[in-house]
Amino acid sequence: MDEKLQPILDEVLRRNAGEEEFHQAVREVLESLGPVVARHPAYADGALIERLCEPERQIIFRVPWVDDHAQVQINRGFRVQFNSALGPYKGGLRFHPSVNLGIIKFLGFEQTFKNALTGLPIGGGKGGSDFNPRGRSDAEIMRFCQSFMTEMYRHLGEYTDVPAGDIGVGGREIGYLFGQYKRITNRYEAGVLTGKGLVYGGSRARTEATGFGAVFFVRQMLATRGTDFDGKHATVSGSGNVAIYTMEKILQFGGKVVACSDSGGYVVDESGIDLDLVKQIKEIRRERISEYPRLKGASAHYIEKGRIWDVPCEIAMPSATQNELNGKDARQLVQNGVIAVGEGANMPSTPEAVRIFQEAGVLFAPGKAANAGGVATSALEMQQNASRDSWSFRETEERLERIMCNIHDSCADTAEQYGSPGNYVLGANIAGFVRVAEAMRALGLI
Numbered sequence: 407m408d409e410k411l412q413p414i415l416d417e418v419l420r421r422n423a424g425e426e427e428f429h430q431a432v433r434e435v436l437e438s439l440g441p442v443v444a445r446h447p448a449y450a451d452g453a454l455i456e457r458l459c460e461p462e463r464q465i466i467f468r469v470p471w472v473d474d475h476a477q478v479q480i481n482r483g484f485r486v487q488f489n490s491a492l493g494p495y496k497g498g499l500r501f502h503p504s505v506n507l508g509i510i511k512f513l514g515f516e517q518t519f520k521n522a523l524t525g526l527p528i529g530g531g532k533g534g535s536d537f538n539p540r541g542r543s544d545a546e547i548m549r550f551c552q553s554f555m556t557e558m559y560r561h562l563g564e565y566t567d568v569p570a571g572d573i574g575v576g577g578r579e580i581g582y583l584f585g586q587y588k589r590i591t592n593r594y595e596a597g598v599l600t601g602k603g604l605v606y607g608g609s610r611a612r613t614e615a616t617g618f619g620a621v622f623f624v625r626q627m628l629a630t631r632g633t634d635f636d637g638k639h640a641t642v643s644g645s646g647n648v649a650i651y652t653m654e655k656i657l658q659f660g661g662k663v664v665a666c667s668d669s670g671g672y673v674v675d676e677s678g679i680d681l682d683l684v685k686q687i688k689e690i691r692r693e694r695i696s697e698y699p700r701l702k703g704a705s706a707h708y709i710e711k712g713r714i715w716d717v718p719c720e721i722a723m724p725s726a727t728q729n730e731l732n733g734k735d736a737r738q739l740v741q742n743g744v745i746a747v748g749e750g751a752n753m754p755s756t757p758e759a760v761r762i763f764q765e766a767g768v769l770f771a772p773g774k775a776a777n778a779g780g781v782a783t784s785a786l787e788m789q790q791n792a793s794r795d796s797w798s799f800r801e802t803e804e805r806l807e808r809i810m811c812n813i814h815d816s817c818a819d820t821a822e823q824y825g826s827p828g829n830y831v832l833g834a835n836i837a838g839f840v841r842v843a844e845a846m847r848a849l850g851l852i
């Protein structure tokens with residue numbers, strides 16, 4: 407770590423005691439910034455980096471709601487408005503029992519750099535709740551979303567803060583949240599949330615965007631080694647929004663997906679994962695992935711609690727959650743001949759895993775670059791809302807593809823300029839940082 411940056415990290419650790427995921431995210435970025443601070447010392451002036459590590463605003467609120475047995479339940483809601491130098495705060499909402507302030511801060515911090523990488527005018531934010539949607543009825547989900555928005559609406563606005571989905575928040579939840587926002591404010595302010603349904607202001611290709619974008623990014627990485635997805639075996643962890651559309655695009659590019667998972671375990675299908683069946687189980691029936699072999703038959707097996715990374719593959723795309731791929735998993739993947747790892751999730755690989763991939767010469771795409779297609783398409787949704795327009799699937803997907811190619815090239819070029827060709831972690835962190843830092847410098851002491 408650079409000697410100017412170490413005290414900044416020490417202060418972040420001291421001031422945010424116990425927030426391990428936030429520490430991990432900040433440490434990784436600061437470890438990348440040494441070369442840029444050496445070349446452009448002005449970026450370290452005016453406590454700019456210290457300000458970047460401190461959220462502009464952190465909101466925590468009570469979310470009371472009534473369950474189907476007429477019992478009152480209490481959850482905690484969060485919105486961390488991390489950085490608005492480039493545009494309104496932008497980032498998803500996560501509903502999962504593991505949510506706490508440190509998790510939302512790590513996600514908001516990552517989001518700031520990711521959004522900068524898209525080149526679009528969006529700042530960084532993140533929110534959510536420790537609410538567990540698992541096993542809750544539609545009516546309970548709706549009451550929870552309404553209560554959550556009844557507090558959060560006052561902090562939002564199309565020019566202020568624009569949430570979207572993340573783990574546990576998809577089209578259904580965004581609909582209930584938007585309905586309540588509209589009701590409270592008496593404004594049809596479509597640009598206040600993204601990931602909306604197509605009938606009320608959503609964008610085509612937003613549902614697919616994160617997974618599709620991650621695969622576009624990995625395709626560009628593979629091309630630097632003269633290869634592609636065709637005929638390759640891929641493993642995709644998770645079976646939610648990001649995982650499903652990652653699998654879809656891998657299949658379109660001629661790859662074969664051999665395994666996917668949920669938090670209970672993973673399935674391996676020798677004949678290739680049947681994506682229609684996964685969509686049926688996850689998107690429609692909202693069931694566990696353990697149902698898959700029962701419906702598919704002999705080619706598939708379910709391994710309860712196992713490590714999906716034991717399954718041999720050439721391309722691995724962790725698309726479930728943070729720190730789901732550790733050093734041991736990385737060694738196993740390398741031993742099994744993995745050539746590329748693309749992070750669909752936010753920070754799914756532990757620092758040790760990242761180091762192992764890089765030392766083994768595996769192409770490695772960090773989440774803040776590889777999964778930026780979701781938020782980029784959210785920004786395209788905001789553009790359509792602002793112009794009261796609606797683009798075709800093809801046009802929207804083409805724009806997404808161009809954005810992902812640009813992000814790939816800017817990470818690759820930046821890594822090269824700073825003397826670490828092929829290091830997409832360094833490239834993404836520096837390219838994202840420079841854009842936010844330039845804006846912050848221009849805006850005075852903010």
Ligand code: NDP
Pocket residue numbers: 498502504571572573574575576616644645646647648649667668669670725726727728730750751752777778780781
């Ligand atoms: P979903 O809720 O649709 O799916 C999440 C998937 O990950 C589920 O299969 C879930 O399994 C699994 N999962 C979640 N938490 C854990 C855990 N603690 N341990 C093991 N498995 C877990 O979420 P998304 O697909 O939207 O999000 C997945 C990742 O992608 C997250 O890291 C998110 O931050 C990131 N991301 C999402 C974007 C988006 O647009 N949605 C954009 C960019 C990044 P189970 O059902 O058993 O909980």
Ligand code: 2IT
Pocket residue numbers: 496497498499517520568569570571572600752777778780781782784
């Ligand atoms: O992590 C992410 O980038 C998201 N969950 C999507 C955020 C967004 O505003 O579309």
